[in-house]
Amino acid sequence: MRFLLSRLDVDTDFSCFYFDVDVDKKWVSISDKTPKEYASKILTGFDQVINGSSFSSVA
Numbered sequence: 001m002r003f004l005l006s007r008l009d010v011d012t013d014f015s016c017f018y019f020d021v022d023v024d025k026k027w028v029s030i031s032d033k034t035p036k037e038y039a040s041k042i043l044t045g046f047d048q049v050i051n052g053s054s055f056s057s058v059a
Contacts, residue, residue, distance in 0.1 A: 018030075
């Protein structure tokens with residue numbers, strides 16, 4: 001949540017965010033259900049901060 005708050009306005013509707021979690025691979029990705037305008041704001045740095053790698057997380 002801290003990651004999202006640092007990149008978005010406090011008034012952002014966080015209920016619009018969706019993430020896919022692959023438990024086996026221990027990987028979190030931004031779901032294509034997340035509106036593109038929000039996804040584009042959090043894409044930079046998401047993988048490095050959340051997954052510890054710069055591999056792309058867009059589903």
